[in-house]
Amino acid sequence: MTRRSINQSACLLVAVLALGLPLVMRSATYLHILILLYFYAYLTTSWNLVGGFAGVLPLGHAAFVGIGAYTSTILYLQYGVSPWLGMLVGGILATLVGILIGLPTFKMRGAYFALATIAFAEGIRVMIENIDRLGPFVINGPRGLQIPPLKLGLSNFMFAVKEPYYYIILIMLAAVLLLTYCISRSKLGYYLNAGGEEPEAAMALGVNVARAKLIAMAMSSFLTALAGTFYAQFTLYIHPKSVVSLDLSFEIAFIALIGGRGSIAGPVLGALLLRPVSDFSRIYFGDTVPGLHLIIFGVVLILVMLYQPRGLQEPLTRLYNRLVDRLAGTEGGEASA
Amino acid sequence: MNILEIRGLHKDFGGLRALNDLSLTIEPGQIFGLIGPNGAGKSTAFNCIAGVYAPSGGEIYFNGVRINGERPWNLCKRGLARTFQIVKPFATKSVLYNVMVGAFARTNSRSEAERKALEVLEYLHFEKHRNSRAGNLTIADRKRLEIARALATEPQLLLLDEVMAGLRPSEVDEMVGVIQQLRGRGITIFVIEHIMRAIMALSDHVVVLHFGQKIAEGAPHQVASDERVIKAYLGDEYVISAG
Ligand SMILES: Nc1ncnc2c1ncn2[C@@H]1O[C@H](COP(=O)(O)OP(=O)(O)OP(=O)(O)O)[C@@H](O)[C@H]1O
Ligand SMILES: [Mg+2]
Numbered sequence: 001m002t003r004r005s006i007n008q009s010a011c012l013l014v015a016v017l018a019l020g021l022p023l024v025m026r027s028a029t030y031l032h033i034l035i036l037l038y039f040y041a042y043l044t045t046s047w048n049l050v051g052g053f054a055g056v057l058p059l060g061h062a063a064f065v066g067i068g069a070y071t072s073t074i075l076y077l078q079y080g081v082s083p084w085l086g087m088l089v090g091g092i093l094a095t096l097v098g099i100l101i102g103l104p105t106f107k108m109r110g111a112y113f114a115l116a117t118i119a120f121a122e123g124i125r126v127m128i129e130n131i132d133r134l135g136p137f138v139i140n141g142p143r144g145l146q147i148p149p150l151k152l153g154l155s156n157f158m159f160a161v162k163e164p165y166y167y168i169i170l171i172m173l174a175a176v177l178l179l180t181y182c183i184s185r186s187k188l189g190y191y192l193n194a195g196g197e198e199p200e201a202a203m204a205l206g207v208n209v210a211r212a213k214l215i216a217m218a219m220s221s222f223l224t225a226l227a228g229t230f231y232a233q234f235t236l237y238i239h240p241k242s243v244v245s246l247d248l249s250f251e252i253a254f255i256a257l258i259g260g261r262g263s264i265a266g267p268v269l270g271a272l273l274l275r276p277v278s279d280f281s282r283i284y285f286g287d288t289v290p291g292l293h294l295i296i297f298g299v300v301l302i303l304v305m306l307y308q309p310r311g312l313q314e315p316l317t318r319l320y321n322r323l324v325d326r327l328a329g330t331e332g333g334e335a336s337a
Numbered sequence: 338m339n340i341l342e343i344r345g346l347h348k349d350f351g352g353l354r355a356l357n358d359l360s361l362t363i364e365p366g367q368i369f370g371l372i373g374p375n376g377a378g379k380s381t382a383f384n385c386i387a388g389v390y391a392p393s394g395g396e397i398y399f400n401g402v403r404i405n406g407e408r409p410w411n412l413c414k415r416g417l418a419r420t421f422q423i424v425k426p427f428a429t430k431s432v433l434y435n436v437m438v439g440a441f442a443r444t445n446s447r448s449e450a451e452r453k454a455l456e457v458l459e460y461l462h463f464e465k466h467r468n469s470r471a472g473n474l475t476i477a478d479r480k481r482l483e484i485a486r487a488l489a490t491e492p493q494l495l496l497l498d499e500v501m502a503g504l505r506p507s508e509v510d511e512m513v514g515v516i517q518q519l520r521g522r523g524i525t526i527f528v529i530e531h532i533m534r535a536i537m538a539l540s541d542h543v544v545v546l547h548f549g550q551k552i553a554e555g556a557p558h559q560v561a562s563d564e565r566v567i568k569a570y571l572g573d574e575y576v577i578s579a580g
Contacts, residue, residue, distance in 0.1 A: 187445050187447070203408070204409050204487075205442060206414055208410045
């Protein structure tokens with residue numbers, strides 16, 4: 001077997017596994033956990049477009065989740081607009097907000113950028129928590145919004161069972177991964193990486209660094225908002241603490257940093273490793289030690305940053321490559337360089 | 338037409354006047370040298386030309402167009418490229434990746450950029466390092482990478498800031514050869530260098546800076562025997578005791 005065909009087989013295997021899982025795993029609880037795992041992998045992959053490739057550390061992406069969730073939910077509840085359409089509107093709104101945040105903040109470096117994004121997201125949360133109505137739109141403050149599960153079906157993005165949600169988020173995740181792959185190999189990807197690593201050198205080579213980052217931010221906020229709508233339809237209940245919380249922003253960043261920011265596999269690996277920790281600590285210690293998962297994440301993050309500063313994807317990729325080499329080698333493929 | 342013309346250029350950093358009334362003209366096809374003691378303002382001049390700093394006064398014309406305050410990436414698109422005295426590789430990326438970033442200045446296609454980058458690497462006898470991590474290169478190779486990236490942007494005017502500092506004598510000779518070849522390709526070169534042997538061998542014309550001011554200008558051998566220049570480099574005592 002050649003290395004290429006091994007890689008293709010591996011991809012196929014993962015695809016078949018992901019597509020077939022709901023057929024064998026009938027437990028709704030496990031399916032729920034998996035759906036959230038994909039949801040976080042999707043969010044982190046979207047985050048990675050800015051946080052990974054552009055070399056900045058946004059810590060307020062929950063704001064975009066919230067914008068997506070609230071926009072489609074309000075449009076559905078008050079005007080009967082299909083959540084699919086609302087998803088798009090939320091995405092566009094989030095894009096505008098993302099550009100608005102990016103314009104002044106991309107000139108800041110390091111911690112200042114991170115702090116500015118936190119401040120902004122928290123501003124939005126406090127706002128949502130404290131207003132009941134915004135013009136004609138009912139927001140309901142801290143009580144949040146409930147979507148009555150009356151009109152089930154694909155056109156209303158509402159289902160009685162979990163399987164459809166599973167496949168929808170799986171498709172969304174696959175799409176955003178493919179997009180990331182294409183971008184990383186495009187001019188924009190090169191420009192983002194260059195601008196993130198050595199902005200001055202990049203500029204001298206013709207890169208408008210701020211513009212590249214803004215484009216990445218626009219895409220990232222659009223994609224993140226789509227997940228917000230997904231979450232609203234999946235849980236049918238949103239409130240500021242669930243979709244605009246600092247916890248959510250931090251969890252995305254934790255997953256990215258531990259998995260490996262700036263790589264394509266990193267966010268997925270991070271979600272695969274951390275989501276179970278998060279779920280099980282909530283199931284078993286949720287009452288006694290709420291927030292335990294964040295403490296565990298913190299400890300894991302420290303360890304990873306000390307021993308694998310480029311995230312767990314690096315050793316895992318190396319392991320995978322060695323495995324492929326071994327397989328290709330015994331079958332008479334070319335030796336590795 | 339002159340490819341670069343500078344008139345009365347000033348640059349102040351707070352109270353410090355790093356450049357004081359600098360004027361010079363570079364004709365197409367020249368190798369133009371800029372020398373001077375440490376802190377004379379040479380890199381500052383490059384940074385003003387390349388759009389990193391806005392000049393505090395004076396005019397800069399590139400191909401007859403005033404470029405004061407133009408942003409670096411636009412200048413690159415116009416055909417002005419530069420290297421950095423303190424090299425700035427994209428350290429976690431491969432050499433090829435680094436050079437492709439430059440090549441993207443002229444194309445949107447990845448395969449075209451890759452073709453272009455490989456061509457530049459081959460030209461600089463650098464292709465065997467194409468897959469090396471830029472951060473792992475030796476200092477000589479990092480300097481070469483700076484040139485490779487700048488060349489990939491297809492410049493008309495190339496600013497080289499001390500690309501020979503830290504190189505072994507044999508490497509210096511090689512670099513002199515490379516720069517002469519570039520001129521053969523029709524690229525005008527503006528070079529800052531401390532290594533006199535190199536600047537003498539290369540330049541058609543040399544400007545000497547001292548405390549931000551031009552103190553001499555002319556053919557290399559002319560400048561080298563100028564008393565003000567010797568004074569600037571070696572201090573007053575030398576000239577007094579020698580004279
Ligand atoms: N960004 C800056 N802010 C403040 N002062 C600066 C800045 N850049 C340069 N200077 C000062 O301007 C003067 C000229 O510096 P410059 O780097 O242009 O010298 P140079 O001729 O390139 O020297 P060298 O041969 O050491 O590279 C120095 O006194 C330096 O300290
Ligand atoms: Mg200098």
